[in-house]
Amino acid sequence: MRFGPAGYPAAGKKPEGALEYTRGLGLDALEVEFVRGARIGEERAQEIGRKAKELDIRLSCHAPYFISFNSEEQEKRDKSVDYVTSTARAAHNLGAYIIVIHAASYGKSPDTALGNVIDGLNRSKEVLDDEGIRDVILGVETMGKLGQFGTLKEIAQVMDSVDGVRPVLDVAHVHARGHGSLRTEQDMRDLTDEFFGLCGDVAHFHISCIKYGDKGEISHLPLETKEPDLQLLANVLDDSKQECTFICESPLIEKDAVVFRDMFPRYRLRGTSRARGR
Incomplete structure (x- = not known):
């Protein structure tokens, strides 16, 4: 299992320094946040990727928030393909194994969302295949608002029609989204069992706590709020053989990544430095 922050910790100042700082905390994953656009040159991405490989940090990337495959405007759907493909190119140059995508909102046409997401991701995949980029998974994220496309069942339907999606x-x-649905270890076990049936070789998680209301997600919160209590998840997964990456999206990105790692008895009992091979 690997653990890390969503974004470069500020203490590192530059990406290489942030990677070193992350590794110094005993963390070994990091998600590069391209949420405003994947603006990075090929050479620079390769430099950062080499540093991550040297430190044994598994990289992933988050695609821009602007993706809207179910937009009523064709121009926005076309632009969404550009956002996915530009992020995948950056990920390829970084050596990142997956990009994370917020695929769509239901908007005024919920009945068209599935078909439009499938179409948009198929178009993205065709572009990437033509460019020889086949080493980056298109990861569709489970979403927290009731008005957003992104349940595990919906993502499974996308996987039936688009290769390379997880x-x-x-x-x-x-x-x-479930208005506080994860309250017990059994709730967590049911969720992870469904997820592991779809995730492939590596299960990519986002972890945090969350404030929610009638329409679902409002904002991410630190792990200390226990909404949900992620100790339940750690208890369920501690003896799992599934390879996992846990990316912390709480406001305390690197600190709570360490907190979550240490919720696992396998790491807590052996000691951080020995458990992480340092």
Whole structure:
């Protein structure tokens, strides 16, 4: 299992420094946040990727928030393909294994969402295949608002029609969408069992706690709020053989990544430095 922050910790100042700082905390994953656009040159991405590989940090990338495959405007749907493909190119150059995508909102046409997401991701995949980029998974994230496309069942339907797609399980989003549905270890076990049936070789998680209301997600919260209590998730997964990456999206990105790692008895009992091979 690997654990890390969503974004470069500020203490590192530059990406290489942030990677070193992350590794110094005993963390070994990091998600590069391209949420405003994947603006990075090929050479620079390769430099950062080499540093991550040297430190044994598994990289992933988050695609821009602007993706809207179910937009009523064709121009926005076309632009969404550009956002996915530009992020995948950056991920390829970084050596990142997956990009995380917020695929669509239901908007005024919920009945068209599934078909439009499938169409948009198929178009994205065709572009990437033509460019020889086949090493980056298109990860569709489970979403926390009732008006957003992104349940595990919906993502499974996308996978039936688009090669190279996997789900990204945002546990807090599922909790918020279900108005506080993850209360017991059995709740967590049922969720992860469904996810592991779809995730492929590596299960990519987003973890945090969350404030929610009638329409689902409002904002991410630190793990200390226990909404949901992620100790339940750690208890369920501690003896799992599934390879996992846990990316922390709480406001305390690197600190709570360490907190969550240490919720696992396998790491807590052996000691951080020995458990992480340092």
